[in-house]
Every structure is written in C-alpha cells, then in structure tokens.
Amino acid sequence: MLRTRPARLQHIASIGVDRMGAIADHFSADLLRLENLDTDIPPTKEALDVTRQAIAHDSSNSYLPFVGQDRLRASAAAHVSALSGQHYKMDHVVISAGGLSGILNTLLATVDTGDEVIVTDPTYAGLLNRIRLAGGVPRQVPFDFTAGGEWKLNQTALRAAIGPQTRAMLLMSPSMPSGGVFDSSDWHLIGQLCVEKDLLLILDSAMERLLFDGRAVIHPAGLPGMAERTVIVGAASKELRMIGWRVGWIVAPEWLIPDLIAVSLANVVVPVGIAQEAAAVALEHTASDLPGYVGELERRRDAIVSELAGLPFGLPAGGWSMLLRVSDFGFTGTQMSERLLERGVCATAMTGWGIEHGDQYIRFVFANEPVGRLLTLGDKVRAALEGV
Template sequence: MGTGTRPARLRHIQGIGVDRMGSLADAHPERDFLRLENLDTDIPPDPQAVARTQASAERDADNSYLPFVGQTRLREVVATHAARLSGVPYTADNVIISAGGLSGLLNVLLALIEVGDEVIVTDPTYAGLINRVHLVGGIPRFVPFIFQPGGEWTLDQDALRASITPRTRALLLMSPAMPSGAVLTQSDWDVVAELCTARDLLLIVDSAMERLVFDGRAVLAPAGWPGMAGRTISVGSAAKELRLIGWRVGWIVAPGALIPDLVAVSLANVVVPVGLAQDAARVALERSWETLPAYVAELQQRRDATLQALQGLPVGRPGGGWSLLLRTSDFGLTGEALSQRLLDANVCATAMTGWGQTHGAQYLRFVFANEPVGRLSLLRERLMAALP
C-alpha cells in the first residue's frame, strides 16, 4: 500500500466541524465570541471531585495501570448508579472503566459489531458516533426524528420499525439525543424493546446525558424493560453529567456474558483512563444525586434563554441535553454558510454537515451549556445581523 492510499475503513469518515470552529475562535481571543460551537460547559465540577483529583496526585495507588478494568470503588459506584436507574441488579463485575465515553463506545462496537452489520442510529446523530460505526466496518442506518419548528423533536416509530433488516445487529441510541436534545419517551422505548426482543438485537445506549432532562421529565433506563437487561449495553461518561470533561473517564455497563469480549477489546485499546482521575469520578458520581438538580435547573434556564433569543425562528425545542438546532434552509442558507456569516457577528456555532441524512447540512447547532444566561440573550441581535 502506497503512502497515498487510505485504508478502506476510513472511506466514510467525515470531519465533525467542531474542532475547526473552535480553532477559529481560539485564534482570536481578542474578539467577544459567543462560544456555542462545542460541548463544553463553564459550570464547574463538584469541588470535592477536584480536591480528590489533587489528592490523587500524591497517592502511589493512583499512579498505576491497575486494575486494567478500572478501579474497584469506581466500578462499584457505577454499578450501584446503573442499578438505581434501571432496576437491574448490576455489580462491579458488569462494569469496565474506559478512557471517556466515546472510547467506551468504540470498544463496544469493536467487540460486538461484525463488518457489514447494520447499526440503527437516529437522524440527526453526533457525527463522531457515525464515524465510529464506520470505523468498525458497520453500516449506519438512519431513523429520522420528526422536526416541528418551535416544537420538540419526536421519533418516527414507523420509520424505526421499517429500518430493521436481516443484517441489523444493534441499535445505537442516545437520550437526550445529540445534537437535537430529543428525549425518547416511554412509548419510544417500548417500541425499541419490542424490536430488540423480537429480532434478537442488541441495544447500545450512549447514556452520557441521560439525567440531563428538562421540564420535570422522568429518567428512563431501557435496560429495565422486560427482556432488555441481557441485551443492553450502557456507556456513561463523567463529562456531561459530572462536568469532568478533562478527566476523560467513562464506563461500560453490560450483561455478564458480554464482559469477556469487552475486556479483551478494552485491553487492546487504551486500557483505562489515568489513575488520577478515576476516584474523582467516583466521588462526583456518588454525590451527583445531591448535586445534579441545581445543575439541571441551570441548564434548563440556559435552554429557555436560548429559545427566547430564537423565538419565532425554525428551531427545535430540546427536552434535555446541552444543545439545540436551527434549520437554516428556511433562510436559503446551509448550516455552513450561516456558520461563516455568524463568525463576523462574533458567534461561533457548528454546522451539522455529516450529522444526518434527513437532518444534516441544513441545520446549525447552538450549544447553550457554555455561556451564562446573560450572554445567551445576545444571540438574537447577532443572529439577525448575520441573516440575509
């Protein structure tokens, strides 16, 4: 193979746009950009987790690769957390710690998806997840959310049913979904469970934001549905719910029968995150039942401030998460074109090219987690100045 030939596994890998937009804003620190392009947050993590990180720097036990599947106390707390949400009696033996949630998702896909297997994803979906399906040789099959300007995104259940083929191996779902903020309902999960059990499919859940839901919604963990505990793999993260973005800690919670293959892949790929971060994640996760409500309330206020700034425009109302989407085609623009125009108005936002088939290039994402309410109110004036 010559230097100019790319491996076939990279044929469908696309850029996600976020890194490029972030670099453009970082290159001009003198400008007062609204930083709405990346899933960061200015809301600090639990101070006790920060203190535990500092203490870990002086503990020899935290300066270690071992245990390869992750520190035992963290795995126990993750198991208790997952069991509390789902009702499934998980133990530490069901848990593997990963170097962030996305690393965990890649390990799950590598362990469970064969080349040519179809993996059901929603449309839109984070381009990084789509890339990971391609990277392992899987084929993403898109099921669209239904977009209603000013309303909430809803899952097209009929399209979900129609998407299943003999080659389908798994569903890869996230709720709240990224980037739309769509939240799957109990009815949606009923259909997912029905399809998985009837067709012997796996369910891979990106649970990184599962408790970041607004307007009094209940947290739903599909592993607790009848017949689903033995076929559901949940991949969590300390980044979104715990705000430990730079710590790079994630976890895989899976049925015991799948653990050996998941461990084998994990040991071949990164192994575990840094020891200095793992017990801090344990502290933050254990305390999150106390600390999370105020954080979710702040995110909801930011969501509301962003919706107020976009009132009357073709935007989808997120039921949770960190971001929302504006349909730019209503103004005769692609998401990329409006993104470039907004840079001149000191707004940094990411176009959704490559993030979906039905809902992709004609959308622009605004992340509301990284700016306070007062600054989010500046969005409308700047956006209107950028529109044709």
C-alpha cells in the same frame, strides 16, 4: 511515499467542532462560544478535592487494575442499578478512557463488518464515525421536526429500518445534538423490536439525566427482556462536568464482559488513575449536585428559546444543544456558521451529522455561556439571516 488510504477511513466525516473551536481560540474579538461541547460549570468540590489528593498517591500512578479501579466500578454499577431497577455488580463494569472510547470498544466487541447499526437522524458524527471504524454501517432513523416544537422519534421509520443485516441500535436520550428525548412509547417500541429481532441495544447514557420540564429517566434495561441485551456506556463528561478527566464506564450483561475486556486491553485500557476515584466521588454526589446543574441548563435553553422566538428551531427536551434550521432562509449550516462568525458568534454546522437533518441546520451548544451572554444571541442570528 504514496500509499492507498485505508478503506475504513473512506466514510469518516469531520465533526466540525474541532475546526470551529480552533477558529474561536485564535479569534481576535470576544465570541459567543456556542460551537463546542465543553461547559463553564465546574465539577463538584468533592471531585476536585479528590483529584488534587490523588496526585500524591502512588496507586494513582498506575495502569492497574486493567479493568478499572474497584471503587469506580462499584459506583458505576450502583448508579446504573438505581436508574434501571436491575442489579448490576462491579463485575458487570469495565472502565474506559471516556464515554466515546467505551462506545468504540463496545462496537468492536459486538459489531462485525457489514453489520447495520441503527441511530437517529441527527446523531453526533463522532458516533457515526466509530460505527464505521468498527466495520459497521450506520442506518439513520429520523426524528420528526416541528418548528418551535420538540423532536419526536419517527416510529414508523424505526420499524422499517430493521433488516437482515441489523445487529444493534446505538441510541442516546437526550440525543446529541437535537435534545430529542424518547418517551415511554418510544422506549417500549425499541425494547419490543430489540427482543423480536434479537438486536443489541447500546445506550449512550452520557446525558440521560439532563432532562427538562420535570421529565424522569426511563431506562431501557428495565424493560421486559432488555437486561441481557442492553449495554450502558456512561461518561463523566456531560452530567458530572469532568470533561478533561476522560473517564467512562461500560455496564453490560455478564456474557459480554470477557469480549469487552479483551477489546479494552487491546485498545486504550483505562484512563489515568488520578481521574478514576474523582469520577467515583462525583457519581456518588450526583443526588445533591445534579438538580441545580440541570436547572441552570434549562434556564439557558429558555434564554435561547426567547431569543430565537419565531425562528425554526427544534425545542430541546434535555441535553445542552439546540438546532436552528437555516435552510428555510436559503443557507446551508456551513454558510450560516461563516455569517455568524462575522457577528461574534461561533457555532458549528451540522454537516455529516444527519441526512434529513444535516447541513440544513446550525447547532448552538448552550453549556458554556451564561444566560446574560445568551440574551445577545437573537439580534446576531437575525442579522446573519438578513444580511449586513
């Protein structure tokens, strides 16, 4: 039977990763896997041990508590308190089935139909899609791009983007996919604008500690007037490398918690109990675990930088992906993705991820390949740019 497609799906864009991952999974030859958002670096041993033990616990085979297990909620509250300087309690936390589920729940609890939500350009298409599903309208503010240099937030464009329909900012630092990091000046402007314009800040904190070159976390909830208007959505996937556990957390001011719980109960509720205590243990071990992991990501970034020397890439200040602007050579990201496949590299085009910084780029995710294999990238990219 034919029917009309729901209007909410009208502007939902493909993220591209799913298609490229499927191609790579069934490819006959060994590929350099730079298309996906996985990592080959395992979680902490303690988290793996707790996961194995949880299988035998009856309490892990449960939906309860509906807002998440107490230990994980307390661990998430302590984690965000330590970074922000604000005091969060377990009652400020709702557990979600992954960070992106937490983002969607937060948008559903705060954004009305037609409300504008400010994001950066580029931004992960999955975030843009969730804004649209919630009835909101993404308003993209560009990073400034300098070939070989770091991405810089265009502060003038940010000021100009705020209008009467603006309800919130949904921001991530390091940003995915660019690796752009907001500096102190950026965060203070963001905080100032949120307070002046009565905006909510939804912070996607999935990568906030994956910072390179000795950078320190600047947490916006600690800025003047921001604690009561900042919602922090964290995840076990990027920093804790627990992608398959599908655990996230929402840390929010007290006034918003009832609506977040209402949406959560109407949506996915919580992740499996088997995963929750393991995520709590991993959070509690990050002080000893994280530095080595960040160091390895930085070495991988540096390997790609050396391989692509002289080409127009944006230098990531954190995170685990890098963008190369292929429009300089007359290609779209989609065309470059196809050419790279022929040379043994699987990478995803940026179609739908940005306006100023969209299909002009190809994205390389360096979280899933060791340095030795990344040192083969330069010749393959140059061959794809120049032809056979």
